[in-house]
Amino acid sequence: MRTNAGWDMTLLFLFGAALFFFWPKEKTEEVTPEELTELTELHPIVEEKKNKLLRRSEERGINVVITEGYRTLEEQNNLYEKGRSQPGSVVTNAQGGESYHNYGLAIDFAINRRWRNNVEY
Secondary structure (H helix, E strand, C coil): CCCCHHHHHHHHHHHHHHHHHHCCCCCCCCCCHHHHCCCCCCCHHHHHHHHHHHHHHHHCCCEEEEEECCCCHHHHHHHHHECCCECCCCCCCCCCCCCHHHHCCCCEEEEECCEECCEEC
């Protein structure tokens, strides 16, 4: 059985490397929770890298689905409560304001693999 685990890991590595290389190197001002409410989308560089990931994955026959991008503080706090004060399993250890999602600097994605004749593509 042939797997594309190498490609999966390569894509994950490339996305992580992109965040590392494009992460601001200089100290930035602190952002207050009030200022966070103005954010509603991904940072332009993250958006660009997300689109590149989708495009390159599609070219290789890998179906990548973006499951999450920007999150509000309230959404992050609701996720944090899962497995704690809310039913379900723990989803995250980051409360609102502690997640890169709250700043438009993170995406979550899933890889849906295609199968034919018991061979993974």
